[in-house]
Amino acid sequence: MSEPHVQGALRLGTRRSRLAMAQSGQVADAVSQVTGRPVELVEITTYGDTSREHLAQIGGTGVFVTALRDALVRGEVDFAVHSLKDLPTAQPDDLALAAVPKREDPRDVLVARDGLRFTDLPEGARVGTGSPRRMAQLNAYARSHGMSIETVPIRGNVDTRIGYVRNGELDAVVLAAAGLNRIGRIDEVTDFLPADMVLPAPGQGALAIECRAGNTAEDAALVAALSELDDPHTRGAVTAERSLLAALEAGCSAPVGALADLLGDGQIVKEMRLRGVVGTTDGSTLVQLSTTGPVPETYDQAMALGRELAAEMLAKGAAGLMGERAH
Numbered sequence: 001m002s003e004p005h006v007q008g009a010l011r012l013g014t015r016r017s018r019l020a021m022a023q024s025g026q027v028a029d030a031v032s033q034v035t036g037r038p039v040e041l042v043e044i045t046t047y048g049d050t051s052r053e054h055l056a057q058i059g060g061t062g063v064f065v066t067a068l069r070d071a072l073v074r075g076e077v078d079f080a081v082h083s084l085k086d087l088p089t090a091q092p093d094d095l096a097l098a099a100v101p102k103r104e105d106p107r108d109v110l111v112a113r114d115g116l117r118f119t120d121l122p123e124g125a126r127v128g129t130g131s132p133r134r135m136a137q138l139n140a141y142a143r144s145h146g147m148s149i150e151t152v153p154i155r156g157n158v159d160t161r162i163g164y165v166r167n168g169e170l171d172a173v174v175l176a177a178a179g180l181n182r183i184g185r186i187d188e189v190t191d192f193l194p195a196d197m198v199l200p201a202p203g204q205g206a207l208a209i210e211c212r213a214g215n216t217a218e219d220a221a222l223v224a225a226l227s228e229l230d231d232p233h234t235r236g237a238v239t240a241e242r243s244l245l246a247a248l249e250a251g252c253s254a255p256v257g258a259l260a261d262l263l264g265d266g267q268i269v270k271e272m273r274l275r276g277v278v279g280t281t282d283g284s285t286l287v288q289l290s291t292t293g294p295v296p297e298t299y300d301q302a303m304a305l306g307r308e309l310a311a312e313m314l315a316k317g318a319a320g321l322m323g324e325r326a327h
C-alpha cells in the first residue's frame, strides 16, 4: 500500500536495501532538479530481497526488478531506479528505459582481511562470491598464476558479505566498486581488480531509470524529463555490453563478463573496444575475446558491436559454457 502522495510529487519505487536506498536517494535529488518536483520514495520488497536461496538457483534474471516493474505498470509509482546489471536485457513494451546516468567505476573489487591484495592471498584462501562470472575469472586467474584459492558461494547484501571477512569466516569477498562507493564503504577495498583480470558484469556501475513508456501525455512528459539525466557515452557502452549478453542468450546469473570502453590517442577518441568473457565456474575453460570498431553513433551500431563479439565467442564454444549453475 502506498501512502496518498504529496501533490505534485513524483513517486520513486525502490528496494529497501542500503544500496538501493542510497542510489534511489541520489537519483531522487537529480530528478527533483530537472523536473522541479519533489520526489518521494516508495519502498517495495522484491523476491530477490526475501529469498534465501542462491541467486543462480532462483534464476537470477530479474529477481530484484519484477516487483518494481509491477508497481510501475499498476501506476503505484512513477519511476524506478535499478542497477543496470540486474536488469534483464529484454525491455517490456509498456516500460521505457528513460535514462542511463553517467557510470561509476565498473570494476570489481576485493575486500580482504589484513589489507591483502588478490595476488597476495595465501594458499587455499577462501574467497566469497555468489557470482559464477566472478568465480570463473578468479579461478582461471588463480590457475594460470599458480595460486590455489577456494571460491565460496555466498549471497546477501553488501554489509552481510563484508561481515564474512570481518568475522573470519572468509579471507576475502568480491564486490562491485560502484556499490561500495554509493554506500560510502569504498575505503574498505583492499584491491581494485583490473578489467583484464576480471571483466565486470554487463552494465555494472551504471544505473537505469525506468518509467511507463508514455501512453498518456503525463507519462510522455516524464520520459522526456528523465531523459535529461541520460549520459550518451554510458548508454552506448552498456548498450554494446548488454547486446553481447542478449546475443549469448545469457541471464544476469550467467558467467558472462563484458566491458566497453573508448580507446584513443590522448584526448582524441578513436574507437570503442568491447571485451567479453564466458567460462566455467572452476576456471578451467574461458572464452575471452575483444573487438573494436568505430565509436558508435547510434544505439543500433552499439548493438551490432555486441552481436559481432557474441558471434565470435559462440564460434569459440561459448554456448557450452553457459546455463551452468553456481554449484
Ligand SMILES: NCc1[nH]cc(CCC(=O)O)c1CC(=O)O
Pocket (backbone or CB within 6 Å): 083, 084, 085, 086, 174, 175, 176, 178, 179, 180, 203, 204, 205, 206, 207
Ligand atoms: N547483484 C547485486 C548488485 N547489483 C548491483 C550491485 C553493485 C552496483 C552496480 O554494479 O551498479 C550489486 C552488488 C555487487 O555486485 O557487489
